[in-house]
Amino acid sequence: MSLKDLISPFYVWQRAFEKPYTQKRPIEDRPGAPRYRGFHMNSEDCIGCGTCETICQNHAIDMVPVEGLEQRSGDSGLRPRFDYGRCCWCALCVDICTTRSLRMSNHYAWITEDPDAFHFTAGTDAMPWNQNSLGYRRDDDYHLLVHERIDMQALGAEESVAGFDEVMKGYTEEQAVLEADRCVECGICVATCPAHMAIPDYIRAVRQRDYEAGLRLLYETNPFSSTCGRICTHRCETVCVMGYQGDPIAIRWLKRAIVDRVPAERYREILGDEVVENGRKVGVIGAGPGGMSAAYYLRRQGYAVTVYESQARAGGMLRYGVPSYRLPDDQLDKDLEYIRSLGVEVKFNTHIGRDVPFRQLIEDYDALFLAVGLNQPSALRIQGEEHPRVLSGLQVLDDVASGRDPGVGSKVAVIGGGNVAMDAARVSRRLGADVTVLYRRRIEDMPADPEEIHESQAEGCKLVQQAIPVEIKNAASTSQVTIVWGEAEMIADDKGGRPRPVLQEDRMHEETYDCIIAAIGQGGQLDFIPAEYRDRIEFKWNKFVPGEYQQTGLPKLFVGGDIANSRADAISAIEDGHHAARGIHRFLTGTLDG
Amino acid sequence: MFEPNPPVDLSSGKYLKLWQGPQHPGITGNMSLELTTCGDEVVDCKTHVGYLHRGFEKLMERRTFIQNFPIVCRIAVPEPTFNEYLYAAVVEELAGIQSPERAEWIRTLNLELMRLASYLMWLGGIGAAFGQSTVYQWTVTHRDYILDLFEEMTGARVYHMYIVPGGVRGRLPEGFEGRCHEVLNRVEKLLRDVEKVLFNNVVFKARTKGLGHIPREMVDPYGITGPNQRAAGFARDLRKDAPYLVYDQLEFDLITATESDTYARAWVRYQEMHQGIRMLRQCLDRMPKDGPFQARMPNVLHWQVPAGETYAKAECTRGEYGYYLVTDGSEYVRRVHVRGPSYTHAIALMEKLAVGTNIADIAGLMVSLHTYPPEIER
Numbered sequence: 002m003s004l005k006d007l008i009s010p011f012y013v014w015q016r017a018f019e020k021p022y023t024q025k026r027p028i029e030d031r032p033g034a035p036r037y038r039g040f041h042m043n044s045e046d047c048i049g050c051g052t053c054e055t056i057c058q059n060h061a062i063d064m065v066p067v068e069g070l071e072q073r074s075g076d077s078g079l080r081p082r083f084d085y086g087r088c089c090w091c092a093l094c095v096d097i098c099t100t101r102s103l104r105m106s107n108h109y110a111w112i113t114e115d116p117d118a119f120h121f122t123a124g125t126d127a128m129p130w131n132q133n134s135l136g137y138r139r140d141d142d143y144h145l146l147v148h149e150r151i152d153m154q155a156l157g158a159e160e161s162v163a164g165f166d167e168v169m170k171g172y173t174e175e176q177a178v179l180e181a182d183r184c185v186e187c188g189i190c191v192a193t194c195p196a197h198m199a200i201p202d203y204i205r206a207v208r209q210r211d212y213e214a215g216l217r218l219l220y221e222t223n224p225f226s227s228t229c230g231r232i233c234t235h236r237c238e239t240v241c242v243m244g245y246q247g248d249p250i251a252i253r254w255l256k257r258a259i260v261d262r263v264p265a266e267r268y269r270e271i272l273g274d275e276v277v278e279n280g281r282k283v284g285v286i287g288a289g290p291g292g293m294s295a296a297y298y299l300r301r302q303g304y305a306v307t308v309y310e311s312q313a314r315a316g317g318m319l320r321y322g323v324p325s326y327r328l329p330d331d332q333l334d335k336d337l338e339y340i341r342s343l344g345v346e347v348k349f350n351t352h353i354g355r356d357v358p359f360r361q362l363i364e365d366y367d368a369l370f371l372a373v374g375l376n377q378p379s380a381l382r383i384q385g386e387e388h389p390r391v392l393s394g395l396q397v398l399d400d401v402a403s404g405r406d407p408g409v410g411s412k413v414a415v416i417g418g419g420n421v422a423m424d425a426a427r428v429s430r431r432l433g434a435d436v437t438v439l440y441r442r443r444i445e446d447m448p449a450d451p452e453e454i455h456e457s458q459a460e461g462c463k464l465v466q467q468a469i470p471v472e473i474k475n476a477a478s479t480s481q482v483t484i485v486w487g488e489a490e491m492i493a494d495d496k497g498g499r500p501r502p503v504l505q506e507d508r509m510h511e512e513t514y515d516c517i518i519a520a521i522g523q524g525g526q527l528d529f530i531p532a533e534y535r536d537r538i539e540f541k542w543n544k545f546v547p548g549e550y551q552q553t554g555l556p557k558l559f560v561g562g563d564i565a566n567s568r569a570d571a572i573s574a575i576e577d578g579h580h581a582a583r584g585i586h587r588f589l590t591g592t593l594d595g
Numbered sequence: 596m597f598e599p600n601p602p603v604d605l606s607s608g609k610y611l612k613l614w615q616g617p618q619h620p621g622i623t624g625n626m627s628l629e630l631t632t633c634g635d636e637v638v639d640c641k642t643h644v645g646y647l648h649r650g651f652e653k654l655m656e657r658r659t660f661i662q663n664f665p666i667v668c669r670i671a672v673p674e675p676t677f678n679e680y681l682y683a684a685v686v687e688e689l690a691g692i693q694s695p696e697r698a699e700w701i702r703t704l705n706l707e708l709m710r711l712a713s714y715l716m717w718l719g720g721i722g723a724a725f726g727q728s729t730v731y732q733w734t735v736t737h738r739d740y741i742l743d744l745f746e747e748m749t750g751a752r753v754y755h756m757y758i759v760p761g762g763v764r765g766r767l768p769e770g771f772e773g774r775c776h777e778v779l780n781r782v783e784k785l786l787r788d789v790e791k792v793l794f795n796n797v798v799f800k801a802r803t804k805g806l807g808h809i810p811r812e813m814v815d816p817y818g819i820t821g822p823n824q825r826a827a828g829f830a831r832d833l834r835k836d837a838p839y840l841v842y843d844q845l846e847f848d849l850i851t852a853t854e855s856d857t858y859a860r861a862w863v864r865y866q867e868m869h870q871g872i873r874m875l876r877q878c879l880d881r882m883p884k885d886g887p888f889q890a891r892m893p894n895v896l897h898w899q900v901p902a903g904e905t906y907a908k909a910e911c912t913r914g915e916y917g918y919y920l921v922t923d924g925s926e927y928v929r930r931v932h933v934r935g936p937s938y939t940h941a942i943a944l945m946e947k948l949a950v951g952t953n954i955a956d957i958a959g960l961m962v963s964l965h966t967y968p969p970e971i972e973r
Contacts, residue, residue, distance in 0.1 A: 009795035012788065013729050022736040034747035036768065055896060058662035091665030091756050096764075097896070105750075137750045140765035142887060145661065145895040182894050208897070 043124025075240030148247025230257025289317020291372030291562030294578030354529025394520025410515020550584020821914025935970030
C-alpha cells in the first residue's frame with residue numbers, strides 16, 4: 002500500500018465544484034436531434050400503397066380506410082394506422098415509403114390521458130407533433146427500392162424506319178426478372194387497369210420464372226395478352242407507385258415477357274381447351290378486341306359463339322389500325338388463334354345490315370354482343386378537304402396492314418396528335434416520306450402515348466405544335482396539295498378546363514405536300530340498327546351508353562368497345578367484352594356463377 | 596481446473612444457499628448465480644440462465660432479410676452496433692454485396708464509439724461494484740454524451756438501427772466531426788480523473804488484485820476471448836489478427852497484462868479506451884467525406900439471398916462476437932446463430948472463478964468478466 006494510493010482517491014472532490022451534468026427538465030428543454038426517430042407523420046402525398054405495412058416487421062401498421070379523403074386515381078383511399086403498442090421505431094416504413102410522404106418528428110415523449118390514442122392514423126388524425134419540421138426522413142442517397150427501369154432492347158431509329166420490323170425486342174429472361182423484382186406489389190395498378198388484371202400476381206410469376214402460372218393469371222381477365230403486352234395504353238404504369246421517385250414498373254413489357262416465353266402450341270395445354278356446351282348461342286358483332294374477348298369468355302362458359310366480321314381477318318383496329326412494327330401480325334394471331342381454337346366461329350367479310358339483317362341476329366341468338374368500334378374518320382371541317390390528296394389516317398393504316406400501297410408520296414403532313422396520327426406519321430416515314438405532324442395544341446397535350454411521340458420524333462417525324470389547319474388549296478392538282486395553317490396561342494380556360502388554342506390570324510403559313518393525312522379522330526357507324534330498335538337504346542354523341550354489365554335498353558343487346566366507352570383503347574374494349582360476357586351469362590341464367 | 600467443484604454436504608448445517616439474481620443486479624443483467632456459501636465464503640456456484648430468452652434466432656427465421664435488421668440490435672443492449680454490423684456482414688457476404696468505402700469508415704467509427712460507450716458504462720459498473728459509485732455517475736454521464744452523438748448520427752440513442760446490410764443509413768450530420776472530437780476530449784479528461792480515483796485507490800486495489808484469477812492454461816479450453824484473455828497475457832485481437840472494416844488502416848496498440856485478475860482486466864480495458872479514442876480520432880480525420888454510403892441494393896421487399904453459409908466475427912468489447920448465417924436461397928434466413936462472448940464467460944468460467952471468493956466480491960467478479968446475459972439467451 003502506497004501513500005499515493007491513499008491520497009489519490011480524494012481527487013474525487015475536485016469535480017464537486019464543476020457544473021452539474023444533469024439537465025433540469027422541464028425548465029430546460031432539450032429537443033431531439035434533427036434526425037431523431039420520433040413519432041410518425043404522413044403528408045397528403047400519401048396514396049395508400051401500403052408498402053409501409055408490408056415492410057413493418059412488427060405488424061404495427063394497418064392500412065385503414067379514411068373518411069373524407071379526396072377521391073383520386075392511383076390512391077387506394079387507405080392510410081397507415083400505427084399501433085404504438087407494437088412499433089419499434091425502426092423507421093423502415095419511412096425508408097420504404099414510395100411517395101416519401103411518411104417521416105418522423107423529433108419528439109422524445111408524448112403523454113396523453115386517452116388510452117386509445119396510441120393507435121392513430123398518421124397524417125389524418127390530429128397529433129401534437131403534426132407541425133414538427135424536424136425528425137427522421139430518408140437520406141437522398143439511401144434506397145431500399147430500385148428506381149431505374151430496366152431498358153428494353155429496341156431497334157435504333159435508323160433501323161426501325163427502314164422497315165416494318167417490330168421496334169421493341171422484348172426483355173431477356175434476366176432483364177424481365179430484374180424488372181419484376183422492382184415491384185412492391187401494392188396493387189394500386191389493379192384498380193386503374195380497365196380490365197383489373199392481377200398485375201402484382203403476374204409480375205410475381207415473372208420474378209419466379211413461372212410463365213405457366215403467369216399465363217393463367219393473364220387469361221383470367223385478358224385474352225389479348227400478347228397484344229396488350231405490346232400496345233396497351235398501360236394506365237397501370239401512370240399510377241405505378243414506383244413512378245413517384247423513379248421509373249414506373251414496365252408492367253406492359255412484363256406481360257409481354259410472360260407471353261413471349263410460352264409458345265402458342267402450349268396454350269391449350271396450359272389454359273385448357275375443354276368446353277362444356279350449355280346449349281345457348283350468342284352472336285357477336287365485330288371481331289376486334291371487344292368482340293373476341295366477349296367470345297372467349299362466353300365460349301369458356303359453354304356458349305356457342307358466332308362472330309360477324311366485316312373485314313377479311315379478325316383483330317379489328319388491332320390489325321387494321323396498329324402498324325406491325327408495334328404489333329406484329331403473328332403476335333395478334335397468337336391471341337386470336339387460341340380463342341378460335343376453342344370453337345368460336347368467325348364469319349368474315351360479313352356486313353351486318355348488308356349481308357345479314359340486324360333483326361335476324363337479334364331474333365336468332367339468345368343474346369348479342371356488339372363491338373363494332375369506330376371506323377369512320379372525322380372530317381377536318383375546313384374548306385377544300387375533299388381534295389383527292391387528303392387521305393384519312395385510318396385508310397393509310399388499313400392499306401399498309403392489308404399489303405396495299407397507300408401512295409403517300411415523299412412529302413407528307415399529318416394532322417392530329419393521337420395514336421392514329423403518330424402511327425400514320427411513322428408508317429409514312431417507313432414508306433420513305435418526309436413527315437411533318439401538325440397539332441393544334443402543345444406536344445404535352447397530345448393524347449398519343451408518350452412513347453409513340455418520342456419514337457416518332459426519334460424516327461425523324463417533325464412535330465409542329467400549336468398549328469391549326471385553316472384551308473386546303475391547290476384543288477387543280479391531283480398529285481399535290483397545299484395546306485394553309487395558322488399558329489395558335491394557348492389561352493387558359495376560365496372554367497378550369499385545359500387551355501384552348503386560339504388561331505392567330507396574322508401568323509399564317511402555307512405549305513405544299515404530296516398528301517395530307519387527316520387523323521383527328523374517328524366516329525362510329527350504326528346505321529345498320531333499325532330505327533325501331535334504336536329508339537329503345539340510349540345514345541350520346543352517336544355512342545352507346547350501356548347500363549349495368551354493358552346491357553342496353555334492348556335486353557338482348559350488350560355493347561362494348563370504342564363505340565360504347567370514352568377511353569377508346571384496346572384494354573377497355575377487352576374489359577367491356579369480359580364484363581358483357583358475365584352480364585350475358587347473368588341475363589341468360591340469372592347467376593354470375595359457372 | 597476442469598474437474599467439477601467438490602460436492603458439499605448441504606445437510607451438515609454449515610452451508611447456506613444464496614441466490615444472486617435473477618433480478619437485475621446492475622450491469623451484470625438478468626441471470627442468476629446459485630451460490631453455496633460457508634460463512635461469507637463461496638464454496639460452490641451454479642449459473643442459471645433462461646430469464647431473458649426472447650428467441651431472436653427463431654424470430655429471424657420468420658422475417659425477411661431487411662426485417663431482421665431492426666431486431667438484431669436488441670440482442671445486446673449496451674452494444675447493439677456489433678450485432679448490426681455482423682448481421683450486415685454475413686448477409687452482404689452471402690448476397691455478394693460490397694458496402695462502399697465510406698460506409699466502412701462510418702461503420703468503424705460507429706463500432707469504436709460503441710465500444711467507448713460500453714466501456715464507460717462498464718467502468719462505472721466495476722467502480723460501483725467495489726463501492727466507488729461516484730465513478731459510476733461520471734462515466735454514465737459521459738456515456739450519455741456519446742449517446743447524444745449516436746442520436747444525431749443514427750436517429751436513436753440506444754437501438755441505433757443504422758448499420759444496414761449494404762452500407763449505413765445516412766451520411767454523418769453537418770459538423771459531426773467537431774462535436775465528436777469535443778466529446779472525445781471530455782472523455783479523455785475524465786479517464787485521467789478515473790485513473791486517479793479508481794486505479795490509484797487503495798481500496799479498489801486491495802479488493803481487486805488477486806480476485807478472480809484466470810490461469811493462462813484455462814483461456815483456450817474455456818473459450819475466453821477479448822480483454823479477459825488479453826489480461827492473461829494473450830496478445831490476440833480480431834481487429835489485428837483478422838482485420839475487418841478499415842481496422843488494417845488504423846494505428847492502435849494491443850494492450851495486454853499478465854496478472855489475469857480483476858484489477859488487470861480493469862486496467863486492460865481502461866487502456867483500451869485510450870486506444871479507442873486514438874482510433875476514433877483517426878477515423879474522424881481520415882474518413883472520406885463524400886461518395887456513396889450504400890451499395891446498390893435489390894428491392895428489399897423480396898430480397899432473396901443465394902443459398903450458402905458463413906460466419907463473421909468481430910472484436911466486441913467483451914471478446915469475439917460472431918454471426919453464423921445459413922441461407923437457402925429464399926427470402927428468409929434458414930438459420931442464424933449468434934455467438935456472444937458472454938456465453939463462455941458467464942456460465943462455465945463464472946462457476947469456476949466464484950469458488951473461494953466471498954459474497955461481497957461476487958458482483959464485482961462478474962462485472963470484471965464483462966458478461967451480458969441477453970447475448971447468452973438470444
